Amino acid sequence: LKKERVVSDGEATFIQHLRAYGIEFKQEYQFNENRKWRADFHITGTKILIEVEGGIWSNGRHTxxxxxxxxxxxxxxxxVLGYLVFRYSTEQVKSGKAIEEIRRLIG
Structure with missing residues (x-):
């Protein structure tokens, strides 16, 4: 059985923000066909990947x-594959900083 991935609080908030502005996206986007790496979000029709980094204050895996x-x-x-990678903390997502930057980028 494949373990269901839990969506973090920050990711859930970012999904709400993307939907509120009608921005199309894919979750858990595999950007490199040779590796199993996935980005939390890919903005459809762009080369923009977004990571919502959890656990930055709790000595989580990423730190x-x-x-x-x-x-x-x-x-x-x-x-190297031509993607722009944006990384945000849960706090930056919840404050609206992340969605405002992405909205500016995609025009």
Whole structure:
């Protein structure tokens, strides 16, 4: 049985913001066909990937050595493939900063 991925509080809020502005997106977007890496969000029709980083204050996976290095490899790969990668904390999503930046980017 494949384990169902839990959507974080920040991701759930970002989904609401994207839908409120009619911005089309894909969740858990596999951007590199040679690796199983996925971005939290891909803005449809663009080369924009968005990561909502949880656990940045609680010593979560993304802030410990091994996870941090794996993330660098993942994000560098996305950039080599021509993607713009934007990373936001849950707080930045909830404050509206993330959606405002993305709205400005896509015009």
């Amino acid at each position: 410990r050595g091994k996870g941090y290095i794996a993330d660098m490899e993942k994000y560098n790969s996305a950039q």
